[in-house]
Amino acid sequence: AAADPVDNGDTTTYTFTEDDLMASYLATVNIAQYKVRTEIGTKTGIPISNYIEKGVPVSLFDAFANQDEILAMLIDRFGPYPYDEAGGIVPAAPFGFALETQTRPVYDKDMLAEVGDFVVVHELAHQWFGNSLSPQTWDQIWLNEGFATYAEVLWLEHTDGEAAAAGYIQTLYESEKDFTTPPGVINSGHSDDLFSSSVYYRGGLTLHALRNTVGDKTFFEIIKTYATQYAHSNVTTEDFITLAEEISGQSLDKLFDEWLYNDTLPELP
Ligand SMILES: [Zn+2]
Known part of the structure; x- marks a missing residue:
């Protein structure tokens, strides 16, 4: 004002x-x-x-x-x-x-x-994701870009249906296939690749993998609770994983390790 x-x-x-x-x-x-x-x-x-x-x-x-x-x-x-x-x-x-x-x-x-x-x-x-929930450090910027990219998938699903969204997911997956630096690692200790495609595409794919693992109802409960509980504050990847495990009642370390920290791009669950 x-x-x-x-x-x-x-x-x-x-x-x-x-x-x-x-x-x-x-x-x-x-x-x-x-x-x-x-x-x-x-x-x-x-x-x-x-x-x-x-x-x-x-x-x-x-x-x-x-x-x-x-x-x-x-x-x-x-x-x-x-x-x-x-x-x-x-x-x-x-x-x-x-x-x-x-x-x-x-x-x-x-x-x-x-x-x-x-x-x-x-x-x-x-x-x-980025403004209300700001990552505590820049090396966790997938918390901004992965979520914003996944919002594009959700919009396509809303306007054109599930098949169109699945096609978009496939495009993201193909473009990351030969890219070996995962989004949780790519910005460690430097900022040369801050806006690498990895934090966008593989970040978004990480959320899709979570959705496929826990199901739609639990997935959106996780996203909504995360956005509400941490509104207007700083967040870490660990905050998100902890909340996802609490709400789903599942151990998700392996999933997030594979998608965020391991070199090889995993198969989508
Ligand atoms: Zn962005």
């Missing part, structure tokens, strides 16, 4: 406060002329504001058309949305990626146009 600007004569001072906890990399300041469209999500009741910089085609507002439905699907799977607002920002300058800045992710305009819903799903999922 912005306090009233203070007129200093030559300059004006704006003061913004964020009441929720926020990791420093999730703050964003975008200064330009933006077109703004605001709605109250009909399914979620969440105020959604989208910002598109002057010069970017306004047709890109269409890329945000499913945001309310995406949020509704994620709330159904993950539990309550952690913040009181949502939306997206599309600057005119190209930067080639998207980032899950808190409550207002920023999107590269070409990426948003090409990828559409999937990148929106990914950045919105980070509002839970």
Whole structure:
């Protein structure tokens, strides 16, 4: 929220406060002329504001058309949305990626146009996993990217059904087949491969392996409890494994060892 600007004569001072906890990399300041469209999500009741910089085609507002439905699907799977607002920002300058800045992710305009819903799903999922639940150390970033990637699978399952989602899982699996550095190990002691495909794809596959092992009902109970119990705090891989074992009543060390720490990509259970 912005306090009233203070007129200093030559300059004006704006003061913004964020009441929720926020990791420093999730703050964003975008200064330009933006077109703004605001709605109250009909399914979620969440105020959604989208910002598109002057010069970017306004047709890109269409890329945000499913945001309310995406949020509704994620709330159904993950539990309550952690913040009181949502939306997206599309600057005119190209930067080639998207980032899950808190409550207002920023999107590269070409990426948003090409990828559409999937990148929106990914950045919105980070509002839970990455933003509300922040990994205690960067070498556990699969807790961000694996979950956000798996949210893409859940969206495809929601819109196109189980067979389409299974096809997407297969694509992720094939792309990791010859990749031998597992997501729990790849960032140990350095940050050269922080955003390696391993933390995204094999991270997401780890969650799918868990789902296939414990079944849908228990899996989503684990995910929801994890997101709710650790909301607005730091998390570790061990927190997640401990909770998964508690809720499922199963010993899952072997599963997580194979998927997160062993070189060989396991068969999907
Ligand atoms: Zn991500």
